[in-house]
Amino acid sequence: MSSLKQILKDFEIYLQNYNTSLMQSFHPHFENAFWEMVKNGGKRFRPSLMFSVILAKNKTCIKDSFIIALALESLHTYSLIHDDLPAMDNAALRRNHKTMHLKYDETTAILAGDALNTYAFYLIANSSFSPKIKIKLIKSLGFGGMKMLLGQACDCYFENIKLNKEKLDFIHLNKTAKLIASSLEMGAIIAKLPKKERKQIYEFGILLGIFFQIRDDLLDTMESSKVGKTTNNDINKNSYVNLLGKKKALYAKNKIKEKILKELYNIDKGIARNLKDLLKDYLQKGF
Secondary structure (H helix, E strand, O other), rough: OOHHHHHHHHHHHHHHHOOOOOHOOOOOOOHHHHHHHHHHHOOOOOHHHHHHHHHHOHHHHHHHHHHHHHHHHHHHHHHHHOOOOOOOOOOOOOOEEEOOOOOOHHHHHHHHHHHHHHHHHHHHOOOOOHHHHHHHHHHHHHHHHHHHHHHHHHHOOOOOOOOHHHHHHHHHHHHHHHHHHHHHHHHHHHHOOOOOHHHHHHHHHHHHHHHHHHHHHHHOOOOHHOOOOOOOOOOOOOOOOHEEEEEEEHHHHHHHHHHHHOOOOOOOOHHHHHHHHHHHHHHHHHO
């Protein structure tokens, strides 16, 4: 049986070799810009979540699901390219590489991100799954993507304006948690889990998403060279560190970690086993 680790290795090979000729033209570098950050690495965390469910419940679909994982990664990468733009975080480093607007130009970065967003749904439409499954996958990814943008809109608009905890939670529930939850839900859709189990997996993803947002806020206080992306970007934003202070933010993260570990006992044992394996480093480290 393939392990999650081996599946991720196989997926990385698939991703690196994927044919992006759809974007060929006489433009001097747009095809490279379109695919470059996708190939630049990253944790592949959202595809990993999806694979964790499929491996446990319907492993024969793993190879067919690579294109869906690529769709997830494409949409996620689009969001990173746009996050780094001068109008948002104005970041210089992402995945240990120069950000797209600095390597090329702002117009190329915007359009490459736009193309990846659209490409995600093109990939799902061209997968081998039934129309019924495709529609569910598109709905799940579309919902997670739209909510991410809602969260980002609120995050950017209220920069330099201190919000309360309820509004901060709203921002990050949407900006981060719902796409992470969709990643797990998409695995449950491919595995054809009952509606009740899909909902349970989704809710676990929401919890996980909030954990990772607080963790990310804490990572923003570290040096860029240790994180692989530009840090100290949240000085004027509504982050958990800025609202609660570093000590209380770390406490809040650890309380959610306790809930995550508890919830792992309530979900399917096979899925829980894969998720424990995937999450063990994140849950054991101080950050």
